[in-house]
Amino acid sequence: MRISKATKTWVAAFALVASSGAWAGVQVHFDKPDHYSxxxxxxxxxxxxxAGLANHFLWLGKSLRPGQELKIEITDIDLAGNEDPARRGAFDVRVMNGRADWPRMRLRYTLEQNGKVxxxxxxxxxxxSYLQRINRYSRNDSLRYEKKMIDDWFKNTFGVLPQGRSSPVISLQPREVRGRH
Structure with missing residues (x-):
């Protein structure tokens, strides 16, 4: 898989916005996205x-304390469900059966306070249990399961409960077809 210049531009733009005070200094880097699961x-x-995942991390970073900077390096992503090549058309379709298709992500992070780690x-x-849990993100948000998982990690790691919701990623619709359990 190749990552286009447009993706790199989006990520760079998000990193630039992240360096402003409004985003509490969050930086997101995707390490070797061509090799993600x-x-x-x-x-x-x-x-x-x-871009949607980077935006979500940046949005969560607004809840960090003043003077804190969070650096995140995402090393692998496995989205909820599985893509079904037989059902591809104008949109990629993800089949979700609740078995071994849960969302996963690996990352490295560093949180600094005024320059000190x-x-x-x-x-x-x-x-x-992504299909059984209550999810506050809209069914129209194609990354709702991943965002919920990230919210839980952010809360458990940094003690910050997200307020509101980040912008939905809706362009991947239709996103899912639930399989039989």
Whole structure:
């Protein structure tokens, strides 16, 4: 998989916005996205997934304390469900059966307070019960399961409960077809 210049531009733009005070200094970097476990087949959808995830981390960063800077390096992504190549048409279709298709993400992070590292580590995020849990994100948000998983990690790691919701990623619709359990 190749990541286009448009994706790199989006990520760079988000990083630039992140460096402003309004975003509490969040930086998101995608390490070798060509090798991720599961991102959409189409270049357009893949770019929107990466931009949507970066935007969500930036949005969560607004809840950090003043003077804190969070650096996140995403090393792998496995989206909820599985893409079904047989059902591809104008849109990629993800089949969700609730078995071994839960969302997963691996990342490294560093949280600094006024230039001093106060927390860092590697994290493996996953949500095995993603179809059974209450999700505050709209069904129209193609990344609702991933965002819920990230929210939980953010709350458990940094003690910050997200307020409101980040912008939905709706261009991947239709996103899911639920399989039989």
């Amino acid at each position: 599961d991102v959409p087949f189409s270049t357009r959808d893949r770019e929107q997934v990466l 106060i927390a860092s580590g590697n994290a493996s995020l996953s949500d095995m």
